[in-house]
Amino acid sequence: MFARTERLLLRPGWAEDAPALHKAIADERIVRNLASAPWPYTLADAEAFLATEREPQATGLLIFRRTADAPELVGCAGFGRRPSGAVEFGYWIARRHWGKGYATEAGKALVANARHSLRIGKLTASHFLDNPASGRVLEKIGFRPTGIVAPRFSAGRQAEAPCRLFELDLQAGEAAAAPAPEPVAAMMAA
Known part of the structure; x- marks a missing residue:
């Protein structure tokens, strides 16, 4: 799967992305807010993350800021995919890019x-309570708090x-107003 927004390109990661991925995520303030x-x-x-085979409904896409250069x-x-079978949305943004709206743009x-492409009916998401900014991003994307706070291993x-739990019923049209993806967004990896 690929997606393109006004400022971003989302695509699967390739082996040659490993150094840039490592540089972007190797920050304890980011990693402590992720489950895995x-x-x-x-x-x-x-390298292991990029080499992991994924099914279309359990995909991880790298987020790139489009520039005049690379x-x-x-x-x-x-x-x-959660153990319950639920499809969970997750994200992280490199610290030097916090506050620029990239998480919301990519999430939408x-x-x-x-x-539109994966035909998923419902998504779940969560954030650790000591990271309320992530909850605000989820709400901007259209997720709604379930009212449940549960322990989760990090x-x-x-x-x-x-962790505060969220859900988004895609069949009920709860998602924040987001246009159908550009044609490149519907491309699926074979």
Whole structure:
């Protein structure tokens, strides 16, 4: 899957992206807010992430800021399959790019893909309570709090921490107004 927005390009990661991915995510303030990324995050972790086979409904896309020159890696977003079978949305943005709206822009593109191309009916998401900015991003994308706070393990923290749960019913049209993705967004990896 690929997606293009006004400022961003979202695409699968390739092996040659490992150094840029490592550089962007190897920050304890980022990793501690993720469930599955370990701390410290090594180049080998980036290489393993990029080598992981994924099904279309459990994809991780690198987020690149489009520039006049080579695109710049600013983060990652995608969908993962929870043990319950639910499809979960997650993302991270490199710290030097916080506050620029990239997470919201990328999230809206992925939600549009989930609805129009992947035909996913419902998405879940969560954020650790000590990261309320992530909850604000989820709400801008269209997610609604479920009212549930539950413990969740963070590999970066090596501990459980309380997490606020969100959901987005794509069939009910709850998503924030997002246009159908550009034709490139509907391309699926074979």
